[in-house]
Amino acid sequence: MTRIAFGDARLYLNRHLEWMAFNRRVLEEARDPGHPRLDGKTFSVEEHLMDLASGYVNGSGRHRQLHLGITCAQGSKRWRHGRQARLQSWKNRIPPMQQYDLVVIGSGPGGQRAAIQAAKAGKRVAVVEKQSAVGGVCINTGTIPSKTMREAVPHLSGFHDQAFYGSNYHVKENITMKDLNFRVTRVIENETAVLQNQLKRNGVELYHGIGSFASEHLIRVENSNGFNELEATYVVIAAGTKPAINAKVPTNSRNIVNSDQVLSIPAIPKTLIVVGGGVIGVEYACMFATLGVRVIIVEKRPRLLEFADSEVVEALSYHMRDRRATMRLNEEVESVEELPDGKVAANLVSKKRIVGDALLYALGRQGNIDRLNLTAAGVEADDRGRIKVDADYRTSQKHIFAVGDVIGFPSLASVSMEQGRLAAARAFGLQAESDPAGYPYGIYTIPEISFIGKTEEQLTQEDVPYEVGVAYYREIARGQITGHTEGRLKLLFHRETLDLLGVDIFGEDAAELLHIGQAVLLLKGKITYFIHTVFNYPTLAECYKAAAFNGLNRLG
Numbered sequence: 001m002t003r004i005a006f007g008d009a010r011l012y013l014n015r016h017l018e019w020m021a022f023n024r025r026v027l028e029e030a031r032d033p034g035h036p037r038l039d040g041k042t043f044s045v046e047e048h049l050m051d052l053a054s055g056y057v058n059g060s061g062r063h064r065q066l067h068l069g070i071t072c073a074q075g076s077k078r079w080r081h082g083r084q085a086r087l088q089s090w091k092n093r094i095p096p097m098q099q100y101d102l103v104v105i106g107s108g109p110g111g112q113r114a115a116i117q118a119a120k121a122g123k124r125v126a127v128v129e130k131q132s133a134v135g136g137v138c139i140n141t142g143t144i145p146s147k148t149m150r151e152a153v154p155h156l157s158g159f160h161d162q163a164f165y166g167s168n169y170h171v172k173e174n175i176t177m178k179d180l181n182f183r184v185t186r187v188i189e190n191e192t193a194v195l196q197n198q199l200k201r202n203g204v205e206l207y208h209g210i211g212s213f214a215s216e217h218l219i220r221v222e223n224s225n226g227f228n229e230l231e232a233t234y235v236v237i238a239a240g241t242k243p244a245i246n247a248k249v250p251t252n253s254r255n256i257v258n259s260d261q262v263l264s265i266p267a268i269p270k271t272l273i274v275v276g277g278g279v280i281g282v283e284y285a286c287m288f289a290t291l292g293v294r295v296i297i298v299e300k301r302p303r304l305l306e307f308a309d310s311e312v313v314e315a316l317s318y319h320m321r322d323r324r325a326t327m328r329l330n331e332e333v334e335s336v337e338e339l340p341d342g343k344v345a346a347n348l349v350s351k352k353r354i355v356g357d358a359l360l361y362a363l364g365r366q367g368n369i370d371r372l373n374l375t376a377a378g379v380e381a382d383d384r385g386r387i388k389v390d391a392d393y394r395t396s397q398k399h400i401f402a403v404g405d406v407i408g409f410p411s412l413a414s415v416s417m418e419q420g421r422l423a424a425a426r427a428f429g430l431q432a433e434s435d436p437a438g439y440p441y442g443i444y445t446i447p448e449i450s451f452i453g454k455t456e457e458q459l460t461q462e463d464v465p466y467e468v469g470v471a472y473y474r475e476i477a478r479g480q481i482t483g484h485t486e487g488r489l490k491l492l493f494h495r496e497t498l499d500l501l502g503v504d505i506f507g508e509d510a511a512e513l514l515h516i517g518q519a520v521l522l523l524k525g526k527i528t529y530f531i532h533t534v535f536n537y538p539t540l541a542e543c544y545k546a547a548a549f550n551g552l553n554r555l556g
């Protein structure tokens with residue numbers, strides 16, 4: 001049994017309560033006057049565990065003395081025999097090492113897709129997941145919960161129908177966090193079941209436990225029942241991220257929360273401070289503002305969503321202010337404190353103080369690498385826990401890939417899935433092409449934002465002669481019928497070739513609508529495609545035609 005290093009066995013022993021309990025019983029036996037003593041020495045459970053581990057690892061007790069300096073009397077023959085039997089029974093409980101073509105660490109979007117792609121290619125695949133539920137941040141705490149809440153909020157508040165029935169119209173009076181959580185829980189349950197079924201159907205084996213590298217090709221999976229060792233030809237690390245911890249922001253899952261904890265706020269606050277004007281902060285700010293909460297966003301940059309089109313961000317800011325949201329831009333939070341009356345105060349670097357009923361800290365996320373033991377694999381990560389990869393998602397080790405949020409930008413579920421698929425394809429030499437320049441962005445604010453291709457700022461910097469065509473939801477029959485009049489679609493195209501260069505949409509269903517533009521853009525189509533195409537009537541898709549006419553008219 002030389003496979004297990006002494007240090008590893010000790011780690012294992014220290015961690016497993018079951019084993020501890022077993023050895024406590026052994027100790028009790030040894031302390032019992034009916035049993036021989038260990039040379040009259042005092043010893044701790046810990047020492048005894050190490051003693052047993054050493055005996056187990058080396059097959060004899062001789063190394064015990066070297067490693068631990070414990071001198072043990074050998075005791076009576078009967079007791080020794082019993083002890084050997086116990087050790088043998090423990091040895092028998094160690095499962096044999098399993099061999100896989102691919103071991104994936106993490107069952108979020110990146111891990112799922114890597115696993116399924118490899119399984120479809122006939123490979124033996126295991127996924128290791130430390131949580132009891134599969135799906136990662138995407139299904140359990142991030143994308144799916146926030147998008148479900150994003151759906152529940154306008155529905156329950158009657159937000160869109162207020163244009164017809166007046167501002168007092170609500171589907172439900174006094175909306176509670178329980179109402180929102182009700183829908184979220186249903187969707188999480190269903191999504192988890194779908195994913196679990198997908199993995200099973202594809203023959204992917206699932207191990208629940210903390211995955212870590214024991215060596216470059218060996219993954220150890222530990223849980224409260226023991227451990228497994230998986231030997232992997234290839235490994236995909238899809239361990240995702242967790243909210244960054246700031247010692248000056250004491251989150252408590254109650255009134256000072258991070259993005260994983262939003263739905264645990266017990267009651268909808270009257271005033272919510274949102275720290276961070278990135279995607280997560282702004283999405284939640286919009287939802288709470290739509291519920292009638294007074295939202296204050298603190299962002300240290302001069303604008304929200306700095307990577308989005310500036311006109312779109314202006315439009316969003318206008319709508320948010322209309323819902324009483326306040327933007328504190330160029331401001332940074334120094335510290336956060338809970339006040340004796342249960343309120344929360346954010347102290348800004350500029351010495352301002354903002355008081356609210358709750359605070360959402362939506363600044364930064366940290367790679368989930370602390371339990372991976374990357375050193376054993378010879379893989380490195382930066383101080384934010386991001387693993388460096390090449391264009392094929394390979395780490396510095398050729399057989400180890402990393403995908404999804406753990407490699408950093410853009411940290412989207414959509415992109416993580418694609419990276420997972422590509423990593424598996426590269427590992428097993430499968431054909432798979434993908435162009436990151438063609439990846440879309442969807443931001444589920446109220447109204448939504450979605451875009452693809454170049455922005456006006458980029459085209460200006462690159463001296464591309466472009467023109468713009470715009471259509472407004474309010475001028476489209478579907479917009480009037482549904483009450484979604486606050487929206488617009490912008491096409492960017494080359495003045496001479498008429499090639500479509502970019503699409504920016506701000507308005508209801510923007511994330512869905514974008515995909516028409518995406519298809520044309522990626523197929524290298526021209527703006528005239530929209531003119532020559534008949535769209536269903538009445539649909540928001542008609543915006544493409546209206547924007548194309550508008551753009552061509554500008555050419556003169």
Ligand SMILES: Cc1cc2nc3c(=O)[nH]c(=O)nc-3n(C[C@H](O)[C@H](O)[C@H](O)COP(=O)(O)OP(=O)(O)OC[C@H]3O[C@@H](n4cnc5c(N)ncnc54)[C@H](O)[C@@H]3O)c2cc1C
Nearest residue numbers: 106108109110130136137142211240404405411412413414
């Ligand atoms: C509030 C919020 C809203 C979001 N909204 C969107 C959106 O609308 N659209 C979008 O595209 N993206 C969205 N995202 C981003 C999206 O959730 C992530 O990009 C995506 O989940 C990343 O997938 P992943 O596979 O890299 O990691 P994750 O989904 O984080 O999964 C990683 C998994 O690895 C497991 N793990 C970690 N370490 C170990 C270990 N040592 N052993 C075993 N298992 C381990 C974790 O438990 C976890 O289950 C949102 C994120 C947040 C936080």
